[in-house]
Amino acid sequence: MSQSSTNFSLNHLSIRTVNLEKTCDFFDRVMGFKKGARPNFPFPGAWLYNGTDDDYANAIIHIIGIDPNDPEGLKKYLGDRDLNSLQGTGAIDHIAFFATDLSSMLRNLQKQSIPYRERTVPSLDLHQIFVDDPNGVVIELNYPASEKAALAST
Numbered sequence: 001m002s003q004s005s006t007n008f009s010l011n012h013l014s015i016r017t018v019n020l021e022k023t024c025d026f027f028d029r030v031m032g033f034k035k036g037a038r039p040n041f042p043f044p045g046a047w048l049y050n051g052t053d054d055d056y057a058n059a060i061i062h063i064i065g066i067d068p069n070d071p072e073g074l075k076k077y078l079g080d081r082d083l084n085s086l087q088g089t090g091a092i093d094h095i096a097f098f099a100t101d102l103s104s105m106l107r108n109l110q111k112q113s114i115p116y117r118e119r120t121v122p123s124l125d126l127h128q129i130f131v132d133d134p135n136g137v138v139i140e141l142n143y144p145a146s147e148k149a150a151l152a153s154t
Contacts, residue, residue: 006104011096011142012062016081020044020065027061038062039123042073056124057098064093077119078130078138094130094138102147105129120145 017023024046027033035046036053044065051058066074074080078093099105109116109131117130127148129141 007100008097008141011057011098011140012060013095014062014064014093014140016064016066016093018066018068020046020063023063024048027063033061039121042077043067062096092137094140096140096142099141099143100147102127102129102143103151105141105143106151118148120148 015023024035027048028035031048031050033048033050034053036049036059037056038045038047038059044067046063046065047053047056047059048061048063049058050060053059064074064078081093106129108114109129114131119128119130120126121128122145125145127143127145129143131139131141133139
């Protein structure tokens with residue numbers, strides 16, 4: 001894949017936890033990150049902003065709350081993880097990048113037979129691709145939803 005056609009920048013870090021409020025409080029007290037707007041995902045969580053919450057690009061940390069009594073929404077959206085693995089860097093759920101040139105990425109993934117999952121977050125006008133690296137770390141690629149719409153119309 002030609003690097004000249006694709007542009008990446010780090011988007012956010014995502015942490016899974018059974019201690020949602022404690023985790024949010026830690027990042028507020030230590031880093032000054034504040035809770036802000038978050039899409040209505042089918043699982044508990046919080047987006048912590050470095051700056052104002054009028055631009056989701058400022059949502060530097062996404063906290064994924066695990067509700068042991070109702071884990072289905074999270075399992076269906078992001079997949080299941082063993083609660084015992086969520087310590088240390090095992091609590092890092094995924095790394096996300098803003099990206100451009102969705103069509104090239106899809107061709108590249110298909111050409112290499114790399115499995116991927118797609119989602120669109122309409123409230124953010126964002127199309128997402130999820131791939132697993134060789135270590136099981138989930139990589140989230142965030143494209144403008146308009147790129148997906150353009151592909152669908154061709």
